[in-house]
Structure formats: structure tokens, C-alpha cells
Amino acid sequence: MEGAKLGEVAVVGGGIAGIQAALDLADTEFKVYLIERSPSIGGRMAQLDKTFPTLDCASCILTPKMAEVLRKDNIELLTLAEVVDVIKNGNKFKLTIKQRPRYVDTNKCTGCGTCVEKCTARGKLGAPDEFNEGLSTRTAVYIPFPQAVPKKAVIDPNICLRLRYKRGCGICEKVCPANAINFNDTERILNLTVDAVIVATGYKFIDPRLPELSIYGYGKYPEVYTNIEFERILDARGPTGGALIKKDGSHPERIVFIQCVGSRHYKINPYCSAYCCMASIKQAILAKEHEPKVDVTILYMDIRAYGKGFQDFYNRAENEYGIRFIKGRTAGITEDPSKKKLIVKYEDVMRGTIETMETDMVVLALGIVPNIPSFLNRLGVVRNGRVITRPGDPISTYVDGIFVIGATLNPTDIPDAVLQGSAAAARVTEHVLRRKTPFEVMRS
């Protein structure tokens, strides 16, 4: 088999952690199946504008790695695919994979976007754009984002007029110059046998509409945003074209960030989400760079600046950019409809006073929890919503050959996710070689 000298590995989840693992394994002469649930790899990092603590452009780091996945002959990329089951069979794992139909032939589609321009299901007939966190809409046939890999169109069967009513429309099929549209595409069940499985399915957000979080008014007041929504507003590829504006088009005079929303809360999620202190500091700085006059406050419980360069970043935010840091946690946000302002009430814990602050925008630093695929539960390596790993070997589960990395393990930032991706590749190499006889290794 071409490029599969050492063995075969499944990497589940194509975020930055999974991509890094797949690339390193491909370089080590493994055959890699990269299994991604959505139509493109990239994960959450693809939605980011810049990254802390260096303010590097996120897509400038990520896009070359994504493109590299396509260039490697020994990586087989399966998008729209989910692992239904994993069965351990001796030293091997049998995977059952369900792949949803794309309705577009990826061998023919050139990613020209002609179908997207002409698609009838748009605006009110369209759907919330996942890439922009629903701050804009997309068409039924769409390309997830400009740097998507694979950069191929995909049809959303829930809103496509042709697929819903079994007849009519079909404009995309007529205009596609490559003749790539295929309305008869169907779901596929695939079976794979591999030597090891790396799980990199990332994280999911705590729902800001939970009753315990209703005090923040998310969904009630239009100018209360989650931080991933705010990231999209800051991004030049985002719904406002990178303009820092409110939903009514005006410029905000003040922005207040609220930390630990859905983190460190005994009823919802008792853990620290690790990324959000730095993400808010980054977004505060970016907001200042967009609009130097905007007044930015961060309401925190304590700032956890634990990583390399984090404390410097925090100091710079305070001293160079003039961002106001106040220790205190709000117990509620209200609105002054006459002035169209949000009112945040908090205790300034350092002073011991109750304060109210009028603001135009509120950004909630939303908690995250591991996104654990159900097959891991069935393999018995999950306790209380966390994957159990070995002491001193934090990416290896107690099932030999199953490794867990990135935010699936614990909330993490990008540098740690990359490190764990490379670590998993090294662990897999060691795992597979240990199981082979010296003769088998020599022959391969």
C-alpha cells in the first residue's frame, strides 16, 4: 500500500490538534484517515481572527497546515463523516463510519462558487451561517469559508428546495460549469481497520441560554454577544467585514467583557475553561486596535495568565492599551431602552463598592467543555465528562492504542493543542513499533 509502511491510523476530528497529528504521522510513513464531522477541517481555529499572546493572524498559521493535509498522499480525508463505533480486535481497531452525502462530486467541483451565487435558498430561505456563528446567513449550496479544505461546495439538505420537495429548482445543477452537482448522492457506511485511534474532537460551548445564565440577558438583548460571535465581528472575513459595529450599524463607545460565564460554576461546569482570560484580553486589544477611542472593561474573578508570554500580554493590555480590569462578577445585566444602553451592575471587590456601568456591547467569555464522542464512553474511558488518561502519560487512555488530544482532553489553547498533536504522533509510532517483531520492522 502506498505510503503505509508502518501501519494505519485514524484521527477523529480535524481541528488544529488533529491536523498536527495527521501531518506528523504522514511524515512518519503511516497511512492516516482524518475523519471530520463538518464539511471542512480547521476546527474552531479557522474562526479566529488573531491569536494570543502574539497577535499572529490565525489563518496565516492554520491555512498552510490545512493545505498540507491535501498534499500528503498518505492522508485520506473523510469530511461530513462521524465514527459510529470502535471495536478493539486484538491489536487492531475496527471502525464503523457514517458519511453524510455532500451532493457535490468532490472530484469534479473546482470550488468556483457559481452555484453559491445562483442558489435560490438564500436570505429568509437560507440558514444561519455556522462559520459566522449565525450573525449572517448562507445559501443551501455553500462553501463553508474562503480557506475551507477541501474547498468544495456542499448542499444543506434541510433547506435545499430541490432536496426538500424532490423536484423544482435545481439551478445549481444547471449553472455548474464542472457538472459536479449530484442530487442522488446518499449516505455511506464505511468500515476501516486501523492500528491506533487518535481522538481530537475538540470542545463545545456551554449554552448561554441556560436558565442559570439568563441573568446575562443573552438572546434577550441584541448587544450581548458570546466571545466567539465577537471574534467573528473582529475578523475581516466576518459578517461586518471587520468593522466593529453594533447591530444597528453604530459604533460602540464602550464594551464590557464578563469572564467565567458558565465556567467555575457549581451547577453548570465547575472547571476553569483555561482559554477565556487570554481570549478576552486579546479581543479587548483588538477592539482597541479597531477603534482606539472605544472604552474597554474586563470584569474578572481572577486573571489566569499561566502560559508563556501571557503575563506580559496582560500587562501590555492594561498599561499600553489602557484596558480597565476590575475584579468583580456581575449578578445581572439590564437595559435602559430610552438610551439604548446596557447596564452592568457589579461589586468592585478591590474597593468594596457597588457600581453600575452603562455600556453599548457586552461580551460573554463563554465556558467550554470537552466534546467527547460516544464511542469513547462505550470503551469505558470517560468519567464525569472527562477522559481518563494515565498518570505521567496524559494523552494515553487505558485502552492501549487509543489516544486523546487537544480540547477533548481538557480546555486548551492552540500551542498546547499542537504539542499534543505531535506527542500523539510520537506515541502512536512507539505503540505500533512495540507490537511488531524486529523482522516485521526491518521488512517495512
Place this chain on the structure above:
Amino acid sequence: MSKHIEVRPEIYTKIRDFMKKLGADDFIKCFNCGTCTVACPIAEVLGIVPFSRKIIRYIMLGLEEDLVNSKEILLCLHCGECSEYCPKGANPAETMHALKTYIIQNYLLKR
């Protein structure tokens, strides 16, 4: 504004053990965020801030004199709003209630 304070771990232990007997030792989970202050209706109306957060700090630091002389404990209505909002389940309302017992038993009854 700052005043010199002496931290008294043995007093903290004494009060904590008392509270434990009453089943009101959740306050040890407090991480001093101040949510309870904003939730408290009395703090707002009477302008006494920070309400339960300060009282919990007094216990943590073993400042018995400040604790006994604070008006907050006797003013608390036990409406439970602070406990409702507290992200740690530190139960500040329950703490205030138990402290009332502590003061009555150790000071008012002995007078």
C-alpha cells in the same frame, strides 16, 4: 483606607467547626467574587457593601472582633438571593444565618 490586621487561623478553625455542626460550612468554597454583594437587596437599599462577601472574609481571616461587631449579620433578612446567584454554592445566606446563632450563643447569652 488600609488597616493593619492580624490573621488568626485558630479562630477560623473554631468558627468553621461551629458552622460545620450546624451544616453551614459551605462558605469555605467562597472565592471572593462579589456576586452576592450585587445580588443582596439590603446592601443596595442601606448602602452597606460588600455584604456577605465581607463577612465570609472575616471568618476566613479569623477576625472575630470585626465579625461580632458587624451590623450585616443581624440585618440579614435571609431572603436567599445571594445563595441563588453564588457560582460556587458557598451558600452565603446560610452562612449569615449560622453566624447569627454563633453570635447569640457566644456573646449575647454569655453577657
